Amino acid sequence: MITERELDKKFGLEVADRYGGEAIRRCFSCGTCAASCPVGRFDSRFNPRRTIRMVLLGMRDQVLKSDFVWLCAGCHTCSERCPQGVHIPDIMTALKNMATEAGYTHPTLAKQIDLLKDFGRVFEVEEYDNKRRVKMGLPELKLRCEEVKIILDKLGVNS
Ligand code: SF4
Numbered sequence: 001m002i003t004e005r006e007l008d009k010k011f012g013l014e015v016a017d018r019y020g021g022e023a024i025r026r027c028f029s030c031g032t033c034a035a036s037c038p039v040g041r042f043d044s045r046f047n048p049r050r051t052i053r054m055v056l057l058g059m060r061d062q063v064l065k066s067d068f069v070w071l072c073a074g075c076h077t078c079s080e081r082c083p084q085g086v087h088i089p090d091i092m093t094a095l096k097n098m099a100t101e102a103g104y105t106h107p108t109l110a111k112q113i114d115l116l117k118d119f120g121r122v123f124e125v126e127e128y129d130n131k132r133r134v135k136m137g138l139p140e141l142k143l144r145c146e147e148v149k150i151i152l153d154k155l156g157v158n159s
């Protein structure tokens with residue numbers, strides 16, 4: 001239960017001011033994005049239409065403190081089909097940035113930073129992967145990219 005006094009009317013405007021958020025107020029809640037979203041098929045908590053509605057209603061804490069904005073895979077299936085031209089993945093990115101600025105980060109972000117520091121990418125490449133790449137005529141990849149760790153350290157990025 002949430003009362004009107006708890007709503008932050010400026011929240012929707014702030015999101016609309018962010019890159020990619022400009023079209024959020026055009027959403028007329030048709031649900032095409034929710035019906036198309038592959039993540040929603042696996043986790044019913046994730047529903048882009050509901051997230052946009054919550055933003056426009058001003059439910060700042062409920063959106064920024066939730067972990068469902070972090071589930072967006074950025075696949076663009078929704079924005080390709082949205083009849084109103086709403087850039088939903090960009091809105092999700094804006095919400096992730098706002099959540100991080102407010103001090104709410106998802107544990108998966110820390111894990112991704114650890115992977116970046118360890119391997120220079122968010123996944124591990126093994127000798128086996130390189131053997132397959134060579135077979136396919138592709139160049140081998142470095143198993144570790146120390147340069148990325150140096151850049152992250154210089155930027156003061158910690159998990
Ligand atoms: S498809 Fe577009 S207009 Fe329809 S609910 Fe999603 S964001 Fe809103």
Ligand code: SF4
Pocket residue numbers: 033036037038039040048071072073074075076077078079088089092
């Ligand atoms: S970009 Fe995000 S919200 Fe849109 S369909 Fe893909 S996972 Fe769902």
